[in-house]
């Protein structure tokens with residue numbers, strides 16, 4: 001990936017050498033920025049574009065998009081604004097321009113800028129598309145190319161338009177909330193609510209013992225690399241959350257079931273008992289000891305190393321499997 005970026009950077013540098021020396025080429029740099037303009041102020045968004053010919057700045061514009069737009073909106077907006085304004089800028093250069101190059105440093109914006117299908121930035125894509133179509137109809141000998149321009153790599157046009165977009169966050173704005181902003185705000189508020197709920201249920205939530213960090217939208221590291229069966233994954237998550245087939249769970253949710261462990265028919269079958277003490281699973285406990293020699297339950301249930309050990313334990317035992325449900329083929333050796 002790094003090598004690909006370096007190769008592309010060289011390609012862009014070579015292209016810029018051509019563009020800055022050949023009068024047939026026009027370069028348009030676009031950019032969007034989102035930052036907090038003042039202390040205790042919500043992030044604001046700005047968009048800007050810059051047109052250069054033979055390395056000289058010939059036109060630039062900037063707009064403030066206010067606090068209810070994202071940097072993705074600003075990236076697309078700047079491209080749409082540039083595409084519409086270039087129709088006014090071009091007549092003074094039309095006798096020599098045959099190539100127009102857009103330089104955009106946001107790959108998501110590049111993917112969507114000419115995409116007319118439904119997506120959160122569709123309006124700007126349509127504006128860009130229609131203006132570019134009009135340009136190509138008016139000047140059929142001109143070609144338009146969109147390039148990914150690596151940011152903060154010392155490319156003068158990109159650095160300049162970055163400053164313009166950054167300064168544009170202070171400009172007056174009048175656009176309503178964008179779909180992208182509404183989505184990201186709903187996403188953030190839902191997560192905040194979830195985390196507050198998680199903290200407030202500290203006393204009754206048995207999962208808190210195992211899940212020691214706040215909830216996030218990111219899949220747990222172990223589950224990202226999980227290659228075992230769905231069956232094992234279910235038992236892992238049931239064990240972690242305390243909702244596994246065991247006496248302690250039955251005691252609370254299925255009172256008709258016996259809460260006693262079949263190892264002696266007197267011990268309440270808790271998660272701790274099954275994982276650390278039950279003689280039925282002695283043969284598989286070595287996996288847990290490898291991760292935690294002192295069999296520390298909090299370590300087994302709350303760490304990545306502990307989860308991998310727990311997966312091995314579940315694979316090699318019949319722990320947390322419903323007694324009258326489908327049975328795993330189990331051979332203790």
Ligand SMILES: [Zn+2]
Nearest residue numbers: 261263278279
């Ligand atoms: Zn037992």
